[in-house]
Amino acid sequence: MKVKIEIDEGMPEEEVVIRCPGLSDSVIALQNYISKQGSAKRCLSLKKGETEFYVPIEEIYFFETEGRELRAHTAERIFSCGYKLYELEELLPGSFMRVSKSTIANLDFVYSITRNLTASSVMEFAGTKKKAMVSRAYFKAVTERLKARKLGI
Secondary structure: OOOOOOOOOOOOOOOOOOOOOOOOHHHHHHHHHHHHHHOOOOEEEEEEOOEEEEEEHHHOOEEEEEOOEEEEEOOOOEEEEOOOHHHHHHHOOOOEEEEEOOEEEEHHHEEEEEOOOOOOEEEEEOOOOOEEEEOHHHHHHHHHHHHHHHOOO
16 A cells, blocks of 8 residues: 655645555555544534534434435534534445435444335434435445444455
8 A cells, every 4th residue: 555645735634545456455545544633623513593503423323305405413403403424424434324315424323224225224323213215226335334344444
């Protein structure tokens, strides 16, 4: 494995790019490690009504779009989020993954996935009764990432 560091003083923040011929267990482990290093106690600015909250990223279970609004779910609350899903995909650490066209989930909180062959599968989260839908297109990738994470790979 080659490691290169390029210094660009004009960049607003650090960026790590992993180039690989395929997604292997070691690449996923490297991504997770790097993501955890950079995400220590980072918060997102979220709203509930007229109040703005600064919620630690690691407390968010999932993001989902409802109509034209993006919502962030924690164990107990739902907040409005000013980001777009594609913006969050770039911003969030490796524990988050797109699970459907309208949802990004924090894999650290996933308790179970009930598979449905004809429609979306149901993802349940530990410590809450909240659920998210996993589309058939994302199901295999999600279950593979979950297995890799649970094995500590």
